[in-house]
Amino acid sequence: DAKTTQPPSMDCAEGRAANLPCNHSTISGNEYVYWYRQIHSQGPQYIIHGLKNNETNEMASLIITEDRKSSTLILPHATLRDTAVYYCIVGLGGYQKVTFGTGTKLQVIP
């Protein structure tokens, strides 16, 4: 029942921007795009979410295409601590459960 497609793994040089893509071609008009990450075996951590507009917070930026069928999470200056599995999730938000896929394993290289 996966609603998103992400590359299984990516590498990024430390200090460079990490751009993580996500396809969600079947997203419906009222569904949000959420990004979480999981560092090693820790609990998942919320990063950012958006509906239509691009969003930025202290952790990352989220770029959503105009047709909303894909998005990109941008970590502007990746550090070694950003090495994690990044999950792109679409959902109605609110109190609805979050359904995790397999995500993208980002390795930040010194």
Add this chain to the structure above:
Amino acid sequence: EPEVTQTPSHQVTQMGQEVILRCVPISNHLYFYWYRQILGQKVEFLVSFYNNEISEKSEIFDDQFSVERPDGSNFTLKIRSTKLEDSAMYFCASSDWDRRSTGELFFGEGSRLTVL
């Protein structure tokens, strides 16, 4: 910064024993969740809880599982008779969703359950 806390961090039990995993959600949150992650696999939804009752549960959450909010702060997951395949990391999460927010989930650090 408020956080979700879970105890124990690691529990080892014998097959067939009962286990209770405890969670203290963020204090003003109203929605609570349990997830699990078997080693090397996806994070899987187990159950959501609101207003002292289960809102939704997955196929994994069978009669061996139960949840409870015994007081104003704790949220527990009980596994009645553990099986080997229950070995996993169990994550508690909470959310403060209302119409003014979009309800991102805040997760605890997890309880690792090992069933021998």
